[in-house]
Amino acid sequence: MMYSMVRKPLVLALFSLAFLQSKAQHAPLQPYAPSPAEVANSYQLSNKLDTTLRNIPTNNDITPFWKKDGTAFWYRKNLPNRTWEYYYVETASGKRQLAFDSEKLAKSLEETTGKKQNAVKLQFSELYFADGNTAKIKLQGKWYGVNLSNYSITDLTDTNIYQYNAKRPLQQKRSRWQRNRFVRKSPDGKYEATIRGGNLFVTDKATNTEIQLSTDGTEAKPYGDYVWVPDGKNIIAYKTDPKEIKKVHYVLSSVPGTTRGELKSREYAQPGDDFTSYQPYIFNITAKTAVKVDADPIDFFGPPELHWRNNDSRYYTYEKVDRGHQRFRVIEVDVQTGKTRNIIDEKTNTFIYESRIYTRYLPKTNEMLWTSEQDGWQHLYLVNTLTGKQAKITSGNWVVRDIDSVDVAKRQVWFKASGMNKDEDPYFIHYYRIGFDGKGLVNLTPEKGNHSLSFSPDRKYYIDTYSQVNVPPVSELRLTSNTRKVTELEHGTADTYLATGVKLPEVFVAKARDGVTDIWGVVCLPSKMEPNKTYPIIENIYAGPQDSFVPKNFLPASEMQSMAELGFIVVQIDGMGTANRSKAFHDVCWKNLADAGLPDRILWMKAMALKYPNADISRVGVYGTSAGGQNSTGALLFHPEFYKAAVSACGCHDNRIDKQWWNEQWMGYPVGPHYGEQSNITNAAKLQGNLFLIVGEADENVPPESTYRLADALIKANKDFDILSIPGMGHSDGGTYGRRRKRDFFVKHLLNAEPPNPNILVTK
Structure with missing residues (x-):
């Protein structure tokens, strides 16, 4: 009897506890709604964590400084609190050791220079390990020799050291549109060319007689650029039809020492503007004949670089992109006849990404x-x-x-x-x-991850550094001939970062609008996320079609993570229309920049919210700069059912206002109605959410009037919005001040909380 009396209350208590736990597990999550004190505390903790994380070195990449013979190299390894040390590596054996005793070297340098040296922050403008146990260093403009056996230091007069930049490609790329150098003298030295009065003349150096090769040039339409044929018998010259490049303007409002705004103007071609055209002609010096090259004028970019057949002055090729970026040709010209043929003639219904060719x-x-x-x-x-x-x-x-x-x-x-x-x-x-x-x-880089690689001067060895957004970097020395690993140079760990409480970014993949294509992105979560609360989502957007933008290297500290600490789930996504996938993936942007991959991004976030139940899909914000400024405002205008708040900095809100070369690449030429139809300015009256515009008054990338015209349209549509114009600032997200205001905006409109007021002096 006694047993059952004791047992019954215990069973009831356990049942009640289980019931409450089950109810809690199935109870709807509550939105994170911080009090003013909690918000102020989260700002402090976010700044503190951000500082702590940035003082922990990632060594995402190391820069090797090689000896000329490739037998060794040294590099600087970053340590906590912005300190560092130097390592010396022998390539054949893979032996890695400290390059020198920093304490002893610092002491010797102090005695020699009379200036205090920090052993963990030794910084040389030049450092080279010579033959034997010696080094050459340049410190504060002076050269010294260091005997590493006893750390004695001597002044140096011989300052020759081997210079090799391991980060530069072996063969430097020239722009395909880089012009030939303007050389007056012919290759054989017999003639010298000049332009006068719009016409082409050459002077015979032997007789000092002048020959006029063209007669139809004028000051208005002159012969301009020219290039000699290798044998010096002919010269290629271009008759130009010049077009003035129109200007854009801005006013510097707050120049120190002035009482008036300062007007700044510069040339700035916009979509649809006329281009100078260049018609090539071939002039024969001896015969004094002119042959017009059988090709359309070059009306996009300037006179191209010419490529000659081996030891042959009869044939040259040049590259031509038609305006509108839908045709690319490599054209061969016969110097004797002016006839042409296409070696390559690529056409497309959408665009050819010419800068990637x-x-x-x-x-x-x-x-x-x-x-x-x-x-x-x-x-x-x-x-x-x-x-x-x-x-x-x-x-x-x-x-x-x-x-x-x-x-x-x-x-x-x-x-x-x-x-x-x-x-x-x-x-x-x-x-x-x-x-x-x-x-x-x-495959020179077999390990899983995003790789950065550099070679020794003789390319016998290479250093491979690889990581993932949430996997610390590894650096290895490998043998080029067979990719064999010689030694591991560095191997990062996440322990120090995780000890701060931070959550490393997580990778998430979901299907695109076609239901087939994978869309990749990252998720940054608050380190103190409460399991029973939901948090607004903020997307960091940049949908410029010129590249892809989601980070791939180890990223424990970022603005996204810093913002997440305020009580948000911050994401970044590469939607359709961006680069580095298939042509079909990229083509989505064609004449369609307003799309910005937003349908894919929305589906991705909805799928992400199923995996992360703490993500509140009903409270979504978005921010971006430049093309991202256009995209973030566009998100509010074209998808108000999903995006509720946006911060847009220096946005190219109308593609007719922005730079010609970028916008015609994606929006096409000629400028058609689709430019206006996709403009944020044209669609300003559709605004439903909360919008904050930031613009630098001295922006020379995207004209500031792009933002001001959007503001004008919003005002005329009687829409509420915030705008911040920053005096003297160029193309930027607003700098430290703008980033703080961006956070405040999202705290106010997504968390429905009041951010700390910096105008109130806090005393203790």
Whole structure:
């Protein structure tokens, strides 16, 4: 009896506890609604955590300084609290050791210079390890020699050191639109060219007689640029039809020492503006004849770089992109006749991303290397310049991202690519080499992650650093011939970061609007997220089609994480219309910048909210700068059912106002009704959510009037919005002040809380 009397209350208590726990688990989550004191505290903790995280070194990349013979290199390793130390590595053995005793070196430098030295912050403008146990250093403008056996220091007069930038590609890229150098003298030195009165003249240096080659040039339409044929017998000159580049203006309102605003003006071509055109002619010096090249004038970019056949002055090629970016040609010209033929003639119904095209001419073999998206993915081709026949070097559903170098002797291309490895993020960059025949593909970076690679001067060795957004970096020294790892240089850990309480970014993948394509993004969560609360979502947006933007390297500290600490779930996404995926993925942006991948982003966030139940899909904000400024305002205008608040800095709110070369690449030419139809200014009356505009009055990237015209349209539509114009600031998110105001705006409109008032002096 006694047992049952005791047992019954216990059973009831356990049942009640289980019931309450079950009810709590199934109870609806409550929105995070901080009090003013909690908000003020979260600002303090966010700033403190941000400072702490930024004082922890990531070593996401190391910069090696190589000895000339490639037998060794040194690098600087970052340590906590913005200190560092130096390491010396012997390549053959992989032996890694401290380059010197920092305490002893600092003491010797103090005795020599009479100035205090910090052993954990030794900073040299130059450092080189010479033969033997010696080093050369340059400190505060003076050179010293250091004996590393006893740390004695001597003044140096011999300051020659080997300079090699391991971060630069072996073969530097020139802009395809870079002009030939203006050389007056002919290659054989017999003639000298000049332009006078709009016409072309050459002077015979032997007889000092002048020959007038053109007569139809005028001051209004002169012959301008010219280039000599290699044998000096002909000269290519361009008759120009000049068009004035129109100007944009802004006023500096707050120049110190003045009482008036200062007007600034500059040339700035906008979509649809006229371009100067260039018609090429071939002038023969001896015959004094002129032949018009059988090709349309070059009306987009200037006179192009010319490429000559090997030891042949009869044929040259040049590249031409038609305005509107829908046709790319490599055109060969016969100097004797002016006749032309197309070696490459690529056309598309959407756009050709001309700044991603790679060309490399191989005149000795009458070949060229070329990248194209003609099969739906960016790949390498080998082109016979005599026949125009193309052979694929690379193929598959992945993207050639860039060319590092070309080994003509071995007939190999060294390149960067992404998307080849099916089990990882398709944006991760890996490095490869492959033969011109498409055989012998070698992956130089086999480990999973996003890679950055640099070579020794002789390319016998390379350093590979790789990481993921939530996986710390690893740096390895490898042998180029077989990719064998010689030694591990650095291996980061997340322990120090996690000890602060921060949550590392998480990767999330969801399907695009087509239900098939994967959309990749990252999620930053508050470190003190309460399991029974929901938090607004803020998207960091930049949908510029020129690239992809979601971070791929280790990222424990960022503005996104700092904002998350205030009580938000902050995300970044690469939607359709951005680059580095398939041509079809990219084509979504064509004449369609207002789309900004927003349908994909919305689906991604809805899917993300199913995985993260603390994400409040009913409270979504968005912020961005430049194209991101356009995108964030567009999110409110075109998707008000989803986005509720936006902060837009320096936005290109109307693509007719922004720079010509960028906007015509994606919106096309001529400028049609779609430009206006997609303008934020045209659609300003659709605003429903809360909008905060930021603009720098001295913005020379996107004219400030883009934002001011949007403000004007909003006012005329009787819409409420906030605007911040920052005196003297250029193209920016608003700097420290603008970023603080951005946070305050989201706290007010998404958390329905009052941010700390900086105008109130807090005393203790």
